Amino acid sequence: MAEKYEIGYHHDPAYKQDPELMAMLDFINKAKGKTHTISVTLTQAKQLAKEKALKDGKAQRYIQSFDNVVSKFLGFLNAQDIELKRVDTLTVDNYVDYRIDQGVTPKTAKNDVTTLSTIFKTAHRKQLVKGNNPFREPNLTAKPTKRRSAYDVSEVKQVLNALPERFRLFWKVGYYAGMRRSELISLNSGSIVELESKHGTVKCFSIAPDGDGKTENATRYIPIHPDLEADLAGFEGFDFAANTFGNHRLKVTRELFGDEYAKTHDLHSLRHTFSTTLHNHLTEQPNMVDWLTGHSRTNYSESYRTYFHGYGLDKLYEAVKAIPKL
Template sequence: MPIYEYEKNGKTAYYYAFEVKDTTGKRKTIKKRGFTGKKEARDAEAAARTEWLKGSYIDPSKITFGEYIQEWLDNKQDISPETRHTNNGHLSNHIIPELGHIPLQKVSVTHIERLIKALQDKELADGTVRKIYNLIHTCFKTAVKKELIIKNPFDLLDKGSKPRTSKPKIDYWTTEEVKQFLDKIDGRYRILFILAIYTGMRRGELLGLRWKDINFETSQIRISQSLKARQGLIKGVKTDSGYRSITVAPTVINELKKHRTMVLKEKLACEDYEDYDLVVCQVDGRPRALGTFDRDWKRVLERTEMRKIRFHDLRHTCASLLFSANVHPKIVQEQLGHSSIKITLDTYSHMMPNMQADAAKVLEKMLNNYS
């Protein structure tokens, strides 16, 4: 089983090639390039021969793009179940209907341009279009590395044809709106809204918060667990910077104490109580259901007659309140759990006109002192 050498980017690389006969007796050559060592090429050749004998060998020239991207995604290990579910949805709803029938090696830049236009014609959010674009682009990069295709069609894409990126719309309540809401809201989930507004925690972090994560003596909340739609309660949060401690106001501590008293009474009254030590939970102790969360939030807004915003916008509301109080962006970054201060500044720069005005006044005062 000879292995052949060739030069790639100035370095020695290896490929295998062997002949077989198909069911009609016609000869064909099975070949694959791109191996960095002889042993790697020899092992791959042996595997290819075995697959051919089993009848499971697939000629790269015959693979459709739909077959390839589905297999690529199925074998991808560095994504969460939630991301995998979302990506599979993009495949079935948008990508495969447009490109799935085209042979992998025949997908051209024109096909990519048509896909982008089709996605935009569906009036999908800019962020969704960009995610689909990035998913396919990454898939083609892998195909090039594996030498299943010679050229990545994305490399030929005109800059003006790439999907635009725009900042997501950020909405938030004013100080007066927050006061109105807190005056109107009551019930077992009042604590959820109190924590969202005062701490800026993400939804999954709020629903995964445990009593043991709260230090009532130091008024600190430690973020170390999250509730996910498909994974349930998991140790860990969105990013490494998500592991953090938040110091909360006395108002929040008092609300937590009242809520804990209610939870303890429910625990004693419920015969089949499941104790997950959760702060925000159902009457029987189980985690709050995520399937109806958005619908329930809309009902809260209708009941309180508040201006409609997303639940996630309570996180933005927290940031807005902090910036209006001239809290330093670094502190806001740490409280929200952003991975970098750049994210905080890029997201909330429009909320900091007062800080810019204060900086101008300070500079003016400094220079006047020298004049």
């Protein structure tokens, strides 16, 4: 089993990420008389950290963030759980690279690692794990910020018409709803909900309802533009990977507008188009744009009551309908 990790006379440190292999090594060591007490796992330490945060009076959203971050880290390891002592700095650096390659900002990756560090420190204070904290100083070199420009409506139409049929709805939802790529690819039949407003029922996209979005502000509702309603009849989700769409979109964009244009216009540029259009229509209510795009906002409870009940939802719907039809 260990041979797949051999490099010359050494082992690739990636073997430590294979829980099946580590369990086998523990079994062999035990058979040889090298017994040791199983140390605390990441999931166990997470629970301790949550209990401490609750005792300290931390906000519920902060406490729930532990579940989200640990789930992503274990997903990266492809493991249900892992002993904390098995995690080393190389693993953490690889995780940071993985998160940034997924499209998150260095700041978001750093926040993830900071949360994991808090979990480790909680276990360390209780003497459940020894050694240095591998999450304390990740190798987090900020990548250059990619400059993106908004599309104009005619450009969005040209890309839409040039895309293969199976990818067009993905592009249209990105344009009319201003979602992040990860939010788009996560949509399914349960993502379409109906909310009551002062003037009737409004169909909305429900984004990151379990608080598992890129930021705590990602959880939100986006009223569905009328031009999308027919396309979403019977919608079950997208049957392709985000990268598959990205490859086709890049090819189409290059063919239509050239390489230089393609460098500054991607799927995320649709968020800029969405945001810019709404800001032009909502000059006195920029916080509405923050709601719809999932950006930072203050006074969460008050904003929720204001914008997702009664006239507030109607206003959000009117704002979305201001997006020009394709």
